[in-house]
Amino acid sequence: MNSGSLTTYVILTIQIGFSFAAFVNLYSDMMREQNSCTCASFVSANNKIKKKKKKKKALGASERMFQLLDRQTAIPPDKSYMAKQMRLLKSSKKNTAYNEEYMSQILSSSDTEVDVEKEIKGSVEFENICFRYPSRPERVVLENLSWSAKPGTICALVGPSGGGKSTIVGLCLRLYDPDSGVYIRLFYVFFTSFIIVCLFVCLFAGKKKGIVRIDGKDLKEYDLRKLHAQIGSVSQEPVLFARTIYENITYGLRHEVSIEQVIAAAKTANAHEFIMSFPDRYDTLVVKRAYLCHTDLFLLTFLFVCLFGERGIRLSGGQKQRVAIARAILINPKILLLDEATSALDSESEYLVQQALDRVMVGRTVIVIAHRLSTVRQANQVLVVDQGQIIEEGTHESLIEANGAYAKLVSRQLLG
Numbered sequence: 001m002n003s004g005s006l007t008t009y010v011i012l013t014i015q016i017g018f019s020f021a022a023f024v025n026l027y028s029d030m031m032r033e034q035n036s037c038t039c040a041s042f043v044s045a046n047n048k049i050k051k052k053k054k055k056k057k058a059l060g061a062s063e064r065m066f067q068l069l070d071r072q073t074a075i076p077p078d079k080s081y082m083a084k085q086m087r088l089l090k091s092s093k094k095n096t097a098y099n100e101e102y103m104s105q106i107l108s109s110s111d112t113e114v115d116v117e118k119e120i121k122g123s124v125e126f127e128n129i130c131f132r133y134p135s136r137p138e139r140v141v142l143e144n145l146s147w148s149a150k151p152g153t154i155c156a157l158v159g160p161s162g163g164g165k166s167t168i169v170g171l172c173l174r175l176y177d178p179d180s181g182v183y184i185r186l187f188y189v190f191f192t193s194f195i196i197v198c199l200f201v202c203l204f205a206g207k208k209k210g211i212v213r214i215d216g217k218d219l220k221e222y223d224l225r226k227l228h229a230q231i232g233s234v235s236q237e238p239v240l241f242a243r244t245i246y247e248n249i250t251y252g253l254r255h256e257v258s259i260e261q262v263i264a265a266a267k268t269a270n271a272h273e274f275i276m277s278f279p280d281r282y283d284t285l286v287v288k289r290a291y292l293c294h295t296d297l298f299l300l301t302f303l304f305v306c307l308f309g310e311r312g313i314r315l316s317g318g319q320k321q322r323v324a325i326a327r328a329i330l331i332n333p334k335i336l337l338l339d340e341a342t343s344a345l346d347s348e349s350e351y352l353v354q355q356a357l358d359r360v361m362v363g364r365t366v367i368v369i370a371h372r373l374s375t376v377r378q379a380n381q382v383l384v385v386d387q388g389q390i391i392e393e394g395t396h397e398s399l400i401e402a403n404g405a406y407a408k409l410v411s412r413q414l415l416g
């Protein structure tokens, strides 16, 4: 054995030792009792745990996971789901009067569900929408917002960061319900008395519920699962799962698709070429490398990857977007919600993504958070959103002519 091999051997032994020590610490961190008994250390807590055997214990993150699974959604995905939840509640110990009342309310409110097995046409309308995020009720994000998009048209949302563009897109999907909008009703009452004419203006301020409509019907009347099957969405950073590329493209589809259809969609999305360059092609596993963020596991996993090789491929931002576009093409949605990528992509990737987006936008209602002038130019309607309000509305040409906020955005090239 030469000195080089010996040094490598010693360093690797130390690294493996550290990795195992870190792993043991991690394991003891993960084990903790649900009640007051927090495991100060594995050994010292052992006796207490034995005494409190009957008390529930949770395994780290799984406790949070079950909390999430148990959560009742304020926005029911469909009636059958809520009926199932109701049955579960009745059979569980958690059946309180509140829970039962809550479920019955939701069940009765969704009596008028619209059958979206029929294709929607794709018109979108916002009427008097006010909105605050439940986690920040003090901050008004959208204020009395009203606009509409006809089927098959492109509506571009532009404006400064934090203006509320993504919130508008989220409301189209009914990720949240809007608050009540405030509107002002004016009644002009004229009185004439003798020679003097008196004018009384009475101002009544009332509240009108903000409504998001699709095809003229309140979003709350739709079965969300069926509606979402007809709305495509491509975000700036699409979420892919640690599954094969094929499974990621066909994720969430309600109908069967052949491999030929998947390939055709990938070709339209400019994804086929890079997929075919991988050894496993459409069966390539997408990896997320989440372990790299965890310092305790880093060395151990790194060593594992060095010894046995990494299964799967980590996709770049542009590649992920093209997979998401292929997914949207297969859904063949009537409404497409897009968040254009910004400067995070290199110019080649940006070009390929843009080309794919241009193809997928044809013949659908598109609501796009636009960052590029080329997208805004082809939009039928441009909304400039700032501080939760639409401050300008029109086509690219008319807004440039108006020389207002939009013209400034363009001149400062803030769309890019």
Ligand SMILES: Nc1ncnc2c1ncn2[C@@H]1O[C@H](COP(=O)(O)OP(=O)(O)OP(=O)(O)O)[C@@H](O)[C@H]1O
Residues within 6 Å of the ligand: 133, 135, 136, 141, 159, 160, 161, 162, 163, 164, 165, 166, 167, 168
């Ligand atoms: N989940 C959330 N909870 C609380 N506040 C939020 C949440 N998401 C966004 N906000 C706030 O709502 C406001 C509007 O955010 P939104 O993301 O809609 O703006 P945006 O115009 O899309 O911005 P950007 O162009 O930077 O994405 C911001 O002040 C933001 O801090």
